[in-house]
Amino acid sequence: GATNFLVGKKAPAAGGIKVVSLEGGTAANVVTPKCTLIVEGDIQVAEKDGITVEKADGRTIVTAMGVGAHGSTPELGENAAIKLLQAVEENDFGGDFQNMMQLLLQKFGTETNGATLGICWQDEETGETTVNLGVVKYTEEEASFTLDIRYPKNAVPETVRENVKQAAEEYGLGILECKSVDMLYVSKDSELVQKLLKVYETETGDHAEPLAIGGGTYAKAFQNMVAFGPEFPGEEASIHQPNECADVDRLMQSIQITGAAMYELAQK
Structure with missing residues (x-):
């Protein structure tokens, strides 16, 4: 919170x-x-x-x-x-x-x-x-x-x-x-988080664990919602810094991952 x-x-x-x-x-x-x-x-x-x-x-x-x-x-x-x-x-x-x-x-x-x-x-x-x-x-x-x-x-x-x-x-x-x-908290064992983790691993080949962050995101505006990307592990964060930026190739990869996640979440 x-x-x-x-x-x-x-x-x-x-x-x-x-x-x-x-x-x-x-x-x-x-x-x-x-x-x-x-x-x-x-x-x-x-x-x-x-x-x-x-x-x-x-x-x-x-x-x-x-x-x-x-x-x-x-x-x-x-x-x-x-x-x-x-x-x-x-x-x-x-x-x-x-x-x-x-x-x-x-x-x-x-x-x-x-x-x-x-x-x-x-x-x-x-x-x-x-x-x-x-x-x-x-x-x-x-x-x-x-x-x-x-x-x-x-x-x-x-x-x-x-x-x-x-x-x-x-x-x-x-x-x-x-x-x-109020705090946004969704269990890492939830269907939502597990599906997102599966998509990320399939698309990148990397096994990742979910993270809890102090920063607020638009996910707080919805029920059963979490932030998903677009920052990758190991990237130098420039959020709220001078010359805030993102790598174009990483952005394109993030779009692909997001599309796959949307498809997976739409399945019953």
Whole structure:
């Protein structure tokens, strides 16, 4: 299952250091690849790889570059928002920017399984909890960030919502939006999955076991449905990355496999 949160506060309280803006991320389900902070005056910035500092018109502009990754595998990326906040955390910003920064660093940081929040579950079939910080924003109108939290079949969704709520309130923030999606789980022993495995082995000559992934697919929109391809074992995944692409020969092979699967599933 999965729950997406927008955590923050409308009309955040200003602090001693005037924060003009904080902006990072492109989507809730992508690890923040870039984050920029603009403040009035000078601030301390720790030297880190991927951090640049500019001075212009009496302002300090700090930019952090991370590594994007799919929200279901945040451990494969490097979150630029966390990197930036770590670089400036020695400053006493005050106000709700300070609150948001401390919440993100102390309850999330570089951790991607929700252990500090008490929401880390593990299951042999459906994996481990993942927590992705996607979009971060701070302006005079709103301080907020998104969380994309995905959890295995033995998780307790109510605990996820309650623990995130408690963590936010501890730092004077709240839940602005919250949306959950039930887990799609079809047994590997089902007729559907067994037929698909048979087709794959016939067409490729490879014996494969079904996989459970954290990523959401359109299969969730239907009953008794699973995602089938088109990525092959051993391929370098470029999903949600710059220059996302697919090999043409593999795409053609996938079309052939899909056609054979449609024929097999249509048989009684």
